[in-house]
Amino acid sequence: MIRRFSTRDWLALLPVAIILMLVLAFGGTAAAAPAATPAGQTSSPTCETCHAVETAAWQASTHGAAGATCESCHGEYKEGHPAGGTMTLPMESETCQTCHASTFADWENSSHGDENVDCFDCHKAHDQGLRIEPQEKLCSACHTKEETQLAHNVHGISGINCVSCHMSPQTVKAADGSTKSASSHQFTVASNICAGCHSGDIHSETATKAAQRSTLAEETAKYAAEQGKRIGELETELNASRQQVKDLRNLAVVSMGLTLGIGGAMGLIVGVAAATLVSRRKQQ
DSSP: OOOOOOHHHHHHHHHHHHHHHHHHHHHHHHHHSOOOOOTTSOSOHHHHHHOHHHHHHHHTSHHHHTTOOHHHHHOSOOTTTTTTOOOOOOOSTHHHHTTOHHHHHHHHTSHHHHTTOOHHHHBOTTTOOBSSSSHHHHHHTTOHHHHTSHHHHHHHHTTOOHHHHHTOEEEEEOTTSOEEEEEOSSOOOOHHHHHHHHHHHHHHHHHHHHHHHHHHHHHHHHHHHHHHHHHHHHHHHHHHHHHHHHHHHHHHHHHHHHHHHHHHHHHHHHHHHHHHHHHHHHHO
16 A cells, blocks of 8 residues: 655655755766866866876976966866867967966067967977977077078077077066066067177277267368368469459450550551652652
8 A cells, every 4th residue: 555645754854855955966066067176286087097198297387386277278177078078278379368468468469479370389288398499499490590690600609599588588467466577478689688798898889989989070070170271272272363364364455455556556667668768769
């Protein structure tokens, strides 16, 4: 015979039912969302089970030391992964922007940003190391022409690599508001970078150039004064020459007048003498 439950029976079972529902609810939540973990541990044992190599690389990285878990980059863990859902990481620089805003801003306005050379083109995802070691080899993979230039070769011989000049340390603001030192990702060389190693040369060269400019200015002023004096002398000589030409012209006119006058008088005398002689002969 089937027993019917009375109201008293249902009330007696109600606390048990409530406790069972709470256990199921909290148990399901704990399974669906892994709890946060301290630095140096994975966000879920599930990741380490299949991705031991990646986990080891992450644990020794700056991300591991900062408590940046797998889910920080890959998103919330998907129950039943991999069959139940993929945990892909977009290979784009925007993935890094949330935590590295200052560095992302540098990159976005740089030549690398213009050419779409993303973070993952240079950095590994799990250990944040370089894809090619050492640093200068990574840079020369794209910048082969620059590596062969004289200035770069001289620096290389001195033990100065690309990062020393093009990625000098700078103070940046972290996501939590704190400040820290990080390599610049603008990839430009500021003048103070050169001064850091060549301050003596720069100051010496500046002083030398200043002295040269001063000497040149003095010599130019002296030359201008000499030329001004010479121009005045030449103008005096030119005026004197013009006066001599004028005097010679006047003298020539007077001489021509005298010559013509004397020639006319002589001709007249000769003519009179000739006429007199002719007249006398006729009378004889």
